[in-house]
Amino acid sequence: MKSIIMSWVLGMAFITGISAASAATIPDGMGALPTVVPEPANNPTTSDRVELGKKLYFEPALSRSGHFSCNSCHNLATWGVDNQKFSIGHRWQRGGRNAPTVLNAAFWSRQFWDGRAPMLEDQAKGPPLNPVEMALGSEADAISRLTEAGYEPLFNKAFGKNSLTFDNTAKAIAAFERTLITPNAPFDRFVRGEGDISAAAKRGMQKVADIGCTSCHAGPLFTSNDFVKFDYGKDHGLKSVTGKSDDEHVFRVQSWRNVAMTAPYFHDGSAATLEEAVKTMARVQLDTRLKNNDIADIVAFLKTLTGEMPQITLPVLPRPAGHALPWQE
Numbered sequence: 001m002k003s004i005i006m007s008w009v010l011g012m013a014f015i016t017g018i019s020a021a022s023a024a025t026i027p028d029g030m031g032a033l034p035t036v037v038p039e040p041a042n043n044p045t046t047s048d049r050v051e052l053g054k055k056l057y058f059e060p061a062l063s064r065s066g067h068f069s070c071n072s073c074h075n076l077a078t079w080g081v082d083n084q085k086f087s088i089g090h091r092w093q094r095g096g097r098n099a100p101t102v103l104n105a106a107f108w109s110r111q112f113w114d115g116r117a118p119m120l121e122d123q124a125k126g127p128p129l130n131p132v133e134m135a136l137g138s139e140a141d142a143i144s145r146l147t148e149a150g151y152e153p154l155f156n157k158a159f160g161k162n163s164l165t166f167d168n169t170a171k172a173i174a175a176f177e178r179t180l181i182t183p184n185a186p187f188d189r190f191v192r193g194e195g196d197i198s199a200a201a202k203r204g205m206q207k208v209a210d211i212g213c214t215s216c217h218a219g220p221l222f223t224s225n226d227f228v229k230f231d232y233g234k235d236h237g238l239k240s241v242t243g244k245s246d247d248e249h250v251f252r253v254q255s256w257r258n259v260a261m262t263a264p265y266f267h268d269g270s271a272a273t274l275e276e277a278v279k280t281m282a283r284v285q286l287d288t289r290l291k292n293n294d295i296a297d298i299v300a301f302l303k304t305l306t307g308e309m310p311q312i313t314l315p316v317l318p319r320p321a322g323h324a325l326p327w328q329e
C-alpha cells in the first residue's frame with residue numbers, strides 16, 4: 001500500500017513538473033526557494049529565541065545614541081535594506097559598503113560581502129560595537145543596557161538561568177533572522193506549476209543560463225555561495241580579510257532572490273538600477289556586451305524572484321517605567 005501511495009506521489013510530482021516545463025524548459029539547477037532553513041546544532045530556532053531575537057533586532061538600546069537598531073539599516077518594511085548607497089550610522093557617519101538584505105541570509109555560506117563572519121551568530125556581534133554603525137563602547141555596555149531595560153526574564157526563558165550575555169544576544173538575533181525567508185516568488189510558483197511568468201521573463205531565464213550567469217548565480221538560491229573575483233571598484237573584498245593577493249576583489253556571489261527590491265547594487269552601491277547592474281555583470285564577469293532587449297528580458301526574469309515578505313508584528317520592547325535609558329552622545 002505504502003509503495004502504491006509513493007508511486008502516486010512521485011507520478012503527481014512528475015506530471016506537475018511536466019506542466020510547468022511544457023510552458024518553457026526550466027534550465028538545469030534552477031528551482032523553488034528551499035523550505036528547510038539550516039540552523040546550527042547549538043542554536044535551535046525555538047519560538048522563545050525568535051521572539052527575543054525579534055525584540056533585539058528592533059532594539060535601539062544596542063546603539064550608543066539609542067537611535068539605531070538592526071532595522072535602521074536592514075528595514076523589514078523595505079525588503080531588509082535601506083536603499084542607500086552606504087548606510088547612515090552613529091553620528092550620521094557612512095560606512096564603506098552597501099547594506100545587503102537580511103532576507104534569506106540564513107542560506108548564505110558566510111556573512112558579509114567578504115564573508116568575514118561564518119555564521120549569522122558571528123555577524124550579529126559586529127554592528128553593536130562597530131564605531132560607524134551602533135557604536136557601543138563594549139559588550140558590557142550592551143549587557144548593562146539590556147539589563148536595565150528589563151530583558152533578563154526574556155533571556156532566561158529563551159536560554160535558561162543567568163543567560164543575559166552578548167553571545168546569547170547574537171544567538172537570539174540569528175534565530176529571528178532564520179525566520180526571515182521569502183517563499184512563493186512568481187518564479188517559484190511557475191516552477192511548481194502553480195502560475196506563469198511573462199514571455200519576456202522566460203526569455204530572460206533562458207538567456208542567463210545560455211550566457212553563463214548561472215555558473216555563479218547557481219541553483220534555487222541563484223548563488224553558488226562561492227567567493228569569486230569581481231574586478232570592479234576599489235574595495236579589496238576578501239583580501240581585506242585574508243591579506244592574500246589572490247583574494248583581491250573577491251566577493252561572495254550575491255543571490256538574485258528579491259534583487260529587484262534591494263537597489264542600489266554591488267558592494268559599493270555604485271549601480272543605481274538593476275539594468276545597470278546586469279549590464280556591468282555581463283561585461284565584467286562574462287566579457288559580454290548585452291543588447292538592450294536582452295537586458296530588459298533578464299531584468300523581467302529577475303523581477304520574478306521577488307518573494308513574499310515575512311509578516312512581522314512590531315514588537316513591544318521592555319523598558320523601565322518612569323525614566324529613559326541612559327543614552328550617550
Ligand code: HEC
Pocket residue numbers: 057068069070071072073074087088089090095097098099100101102105108110111112113114120123124127128132133134173
Ligand atoms: C549602520 C547600518 C547598519 C546597522 C545598524 C546594521 N547593519 Fe548589518 N550590515 C550593514 C552593512 C553596511 C553590511 C555590509 C558590510 C560588509 O559586508 O562589510 C551589513 C551586513 C549584514 C549582514 C550580512 C548579509 C550578507 O548578505 O552577507 C547581516 C546578516 C546583517 N548585516 C545583520 C545585521 C544585524 C543583525 C544588525 C543588528 C545587530 C545589523 N546588521 C546592524 C549595515 C548595518
Ligand code: HEC
Pocket residue numbers: 113208211212213214215216217228229230251252253254255259262264265266267268274277278281282285286298
Ligand atoms: C564569475 C561569477 C559571476 C558571473 C558569471 C555573474 N555574476 Fe553577478 N555577481 C557575482 C558576484 C561576485 C556579485 C557580487 C558583486 C559585488 O561584490 O558587488 C554579483 C552581483 C550581481 C548583482 C548585484 C546583486 C546585488 O545585490 O547587489 C546582479 C544583479 C548580478 N550579479 C547579475 C548577474 C547577471 C545578470 C549575470 C550574467 C550576465 C551575472 N551576474 C554573472 C558573480 C557573478
